[in-house]
Amino acid sequence: MSKKKKGPWSTPVRSKFKTRANQLGLQVFRVMGFELKYRLRRLFLSPRSEKSNYTKDFERDGYIVIPDFLSPEDYARLKDHYYERLKDLEKPTNEGPKLVAPPLCDPKDGTVDPLIEELFVKNNTINEVVENASAHRQHLLPLIRMHHYWAEESDLGLRETARTDELHYDVPLRNFRAFFYLEDCDKSNAAFEFAPGTHKFNMKRLYMEYRDSIVQARARQGKPHVKVQPIQDNLLKLLDAKPIPLEAPGNSLIIFNTMGLHRRGRFSHAGTREALLLDFRFLDAPANYKAYGPPLKWF
Ligand SMILES: O=C(O)CCC(=O)C(=O)O
């Protein structure tokens, strides 16, 4: 339990203030500020490479799926490595679908798994897409986790504990994550879902941010434990959000913009979804950037 003294600036008061500030447009200004910073960076960052079709598709849809990402030899090496590590992991026993996600590369303490570094951290395709889409030089170590997600018969129909199976966006700015499927993944074993086009910065998005920021702040007023509210249906309609399951064979990489609306798929039978999750969130988060220490130079 935290021993912090609760003053007048405690969460309910702050939430009330936040509700008011959002009614006056706080979130709209924040989102516009993020976009403006991106546009300024873009003026000064010359692309490291020609923009490939990957980058163009990524700009249009907010995600790309790259099949046959690794050579057959590297894919086999990676699978051996993954399943070797999986054997030793302690498994949770919560009700509902379960996740084990230990880090393999962690910028916080500088842990770097050599095979993951070789196959993903120094991968030109990933770095090209991320650099061109964020206008940041990608020279920091991403956070990379194993993502062993599974459901037993008794878990079917139960909610996922972190509620990431609800349509949401992670941050209101251009930011990136990637899933590498180790095995075939379709809508029956919780394929990741993304609503194409919902990552775009435009007037509809700003209006959505405005309305949603008030709903979220109000929900937290006096209820600090309420972290995320589902986005209201009328706002989903406004953005024309139609999530599609990104079904793909093993050895596929999916890169997505976390500003777009997405969710974790659900299991329709007992099964597993084996993946790696790559997270480039620190690129735009000064606090994280500080926590991660000086940039590691890969190039
Ligand atoms: O596990 C998933 O399919 C999605 C999780 C998620 O929402 C995210 O990584 O941002």
Ligand SMILES: [Fe+2]
């Ligand atoms: Fe998410």
